[in-house]
Amino acid sequence: MPGESPAADPGPAEPESSQTSPAPQPPAAPALPPPPTAASRSPLGLDREGLLEVLGGSVIALIALFSSYDHITIAGHRVALQQQWGVWLIAASLALVVIDSQLATRSRSREKARLDREEYRFNREQYRFHRTTYEADRERYRAAERAERQRQAAALTNRCALLSGRLQLDPSTANRDRFRAFLALMAAATGGVD
DSSP states (O other), X not given: OTTOOTTSOOOSOOOGGGXXXXXXXXXXXXXXXXXXOOOOOOTTSOOHHHHHHHHHHHHHHHHHXXXXXXXXXXXXXXXXXXXXXXHHHHHHHHHHHHHHHHHHHHHHHHHXXXXXXXXXXXXXXXXXXXXXXXXXXXXXXXXXXXXXXXXXXXXXXHHHHHHHHHHHHOOOHHHHHHHHHHHHHHHHHTTSOO
């Protein structure tokens, strides 16, 4: 025991395991984060914002189609328009809205994928750091266990030498009984090896 001098009277010994507290367990290893996954898209290849943009463009195209403008006025001059030209212009503008939405969706998707990769790399570095810390903690824990076992073995060796010396200097019945009790305890601790 720490703080106990080897010259103190040991008396009948109790097992060492009942005198020590349970050893602390090493921390659990951290888990590696999952890799980033691809985002889901609509059949047109659009995300939610892209679908809203196409929906808004379609509503504007329908308003333009059903409002039937047959002329425009520029600087006080009236210019006549044929209705057939308006339908084709509306269809072309709707196609441009869809293409623009797809390009914007791809741009957002690339940016999100880049951010996900950066986050994954950061998490992977964090994992490596925590793993290294865990390994160091585990090694310190094992070293502390080895040191404790060595300390206990040295204490038993000192106790054995003390009892043996007392028995040789004073072969009284009390010293002989203490030495026999200690040897019986050691035999029980080592599994009865003679």
